[in-house]
Amino acid sequence: MxxxxxxxxxxxxxxxxxxxxxxxxxxxxxxxxxxxxxxxxxxxxxxxxxxxxxxxxxxxxxxxxxxxxxxxxxxxxxxxxxxxxxxxxxxxxxxxxxxxxxxxxxxxxxxxxxxxxxxxxxxxxxxxxxxxxxxxxxxxxxxxxxxxxxxxxxxxxxxxxxxxxxxxGEVPAGLRTGWSRFDEITLGLQPGSLVTVAGRAGTGKTVAMMDWTRQACRDDCGVLYVALEMSAQQMIERAISAEACVELNKLREPGCLDDDQWDRVSGAISTIAAWPLFIDTRSRTVADIRRAATAAKAALAESGRELRLIVVDYLQLLSSDGGRGSMNRAEEVGRFTRGLKLLGGELETVVVAGSQFNRSAADPNKLPRLDELKESGSIEEDSDIVLALHRPHAIDGQIGMATADEITGLILKNRHGAAQAQFERAWHGHLASTDEPMRRR
Ligand SMILES: Nc1ncnc2c1ncn2[C@@H]1O[C@H](COP(=O)(O)OP(=O)(O)OP(=O)(O)O)[C@@H](O)[C@H]1O
Structure with a gap:
């Protein structure tokens, strides 16, 4: 040299x-x-x-x-x-x-x-x-x-x-979300893609991302779920309710579970305890998530599994290392989305990020539009897929196109396929889950 x-x-x-x-x-x-x-x-x-x-x-x-x-x-x-x-x-x-x-x-x-x-x-x-x-x-x-x-x-x-x-048939299939219509349109989520799940407050973003997490775990795909606003116990409670088909409220009050429900809850607890899932409630920055994801990838590799999905719930709750400095909020959110997109590419993992719509931007009875995404056009630019969730009843009980037990998914952007496709899911807020529209619980 x-x-x-x-x-x-x-x-x-x-x-x-x-x-x-x-x-x-x-x-x-x-x-x-x-x-x-x-x-x-x-x-x-x-x-x-x-x-x-x-x-x-x-x-x-x-x-x-x-x-x-x-x-x-x-x-x-x-x-x-x-x-x-x-x-x-x-x-x-x-x-x-x-x-x-x-x-x-x-x-x-x-x-x-x-x-x-x-x-x-x-x-x-x-x-x-x-x-x-x-x-x-x-x-x-x-x-x-x-x-x-x-x-x-x-x-x-x-x-x-x-x-x-x-x-x-030798290429591994994309990651299934379990939302059949969405999976048909996307052919499964591809490694390295950034998927934004957008909705107004309380629409059901967490419920949707938990649905996808549960499906990934059932498919034995490793998941890192970064929960920025909920505790691990709250997340687990929701997962148990969804898996056991036992209402959330029954898990919170004394003496509400009959024998059959208790059996289902114990079964769900054993199932969830074996999932390849890490719920991370400590990360606050993209750098924290990168560290957690690297650790999760290494831990999963020990059992021969891969980290296939990182969920960030949700984008607007992330912060910058060392503060925002001279950046405005849009620039800061742009850094988050670019950082997450980069992370997914490096780790060859799907990254799903929840994102809020502006509450005041439009009529809550109408389907959301891309320009309502809060704080940054970078979310639209960096995402491969933007799925908007719409549930008019989430906001002040207003009646829109969906019924009270439905949630609408609208693909606002799809970099590698058709956009503007719309589908419904059965909404089970009391079970912290959704289902195929024909199945009611
Ligand atoms: N015990 C329950 N029974 C019935 N519905 C419930 C129950 N708990 C929550 N929900 C429904 O779930 C919705 C919240 O779902 P979720 O947490 O997925 O929304 P979000 O879009 O992630 O919310 P945020 O914007 O606050 O993060 C509530 O608006 C409510 O309608």
Whole structure:
């Protein structure tokens, strides 16, 4: 590892950490990858810069927050090392030259590896024509142009492989919510997607998200439920009521349960205790959720399961690390949605976030619209699916298009499919659940 190269890496990272030249940061993130850096700590800092850039401004303090979030600040040497890189960056008047040096070195290394692989393949008896094609592909993929621009033929081939798997039924199905009409429209929720469940206060967002959580658990899919306004005991009480079909009120008053109901409640308790579910009532920020999700993923992996769903109940109750600072509320909510979308993508998990509509925005008897989403257009932009729930009776007993025991779902946005589809569910508020419309309990 050459000292000059290590210095170039520090200057490039330091210039980005200064935060006074966002154009340089964007260009550098587009030109280099973490693997281009020779020092492991530099790779970690570069990754943290890229992650920070996805959600907002890059500078020393924001990158330090990202490193803290991923528990890697100490690994890279802490504040002193980052501040030294910033100082060192002032010694160069042409940081782009250092970027070019790092990119060239990475391209040379990649080409060397490709040549070595071709020689090994020849030694292993690969025929000359195959080896020639293999070598041409490898060399093309190490050219500077190829690093910047992905090849359409590679992408088409990747799609073809995916299509093949899909048609052969080898691709894992999307996550089922158990809401049959919704599942038919979405074909199951895909990993990495952000789904917003929006509704006016008291409409039934928690009930809906608990329905989906129960279905996921029944399908043996791991769930992290971040409850920002309810206790774990309240959540469990609702789950028991729904699973056992015993009214919530009967679980709250003495002497209300007959023998049959008591049996059902004990059965539900045993079932729920075995679910791959974590109810997190401590997280308050996206960084907290990231930590909890990483821990949940690791814990589930021990029993051979995957974290398939993170539920955030609900978005407007999240707060920012270190306060909002100079951000307005819309910018702050935008950070939450981008952070959650990013988290879902990284962990390859569905993220479902509850969100409130503005109470005053429109007539509560009418179906909600996207522009009523409270506080931020970013919810609409970042979400793959926005499902609005409508239950006119939730608000002052007003009568709308649904009857008192119905809740309407309206898909306001669907990035990968048809939107504006509408369906009804049977509403069982007393059992903290919903059901197919034909089934009444
Ligand atoms: N014991 C009960 N019996 C009947 N209905 C109930 C009972 N408890 C709650 N509900 C119904 O459930 C609704 C609340 O559902 P839920 O908590 O899912 O709404 P939400 O949209 O998440 O509310 P918020 O906006 O306050 O978070 C209440 O408006 C009420 O109609």
């Amino acid at each position: 050459s000292t000059a190269m290590v210095l170039s890496e520090r200057i490039v990272l330091g210039t980005m950490l200064r935060g006074d030249d966002p154009g340089f940061t964007t260009d550098t993130l587009g030109r280099l990858t973490p693997a281009a850096f020779t020092v492991p700590a530099h790779r970690t800092v570069f990754t943290a810069i890229a992650r920070t850039a996805d959600t907002g401004t890059v500078d020393l303090s924001t990158v330090m927050v990202t490193l803290e979030t991923t528990d890697t600040l100490a690994t890279v040497g802490g504040f002193d090392v980052l501040a030294a890189a910033v100082q060192e960056s002032f010694t160069s008047t042409a940081p782009t030259d250092h970027v070019a040096r790092i990119a060239d070195k990475a391209a040379v290394d990649a080409r060397r590896r490709a040549l070595q692989q071709a020689v090994v393949a020849l030694d292993d008896g690969q025929d000359l024509d195959t080896n020639r094609a293999f070598l041409m592909d490898a060399l093309a993929s190490t050219s500077a142009t190829a690093q910047l621009l992905p090849s359409i033929s590679d992408q088409v081939n990747e799609y073809f492989a995916l299509l093949d798997q899909r048609l052969n």
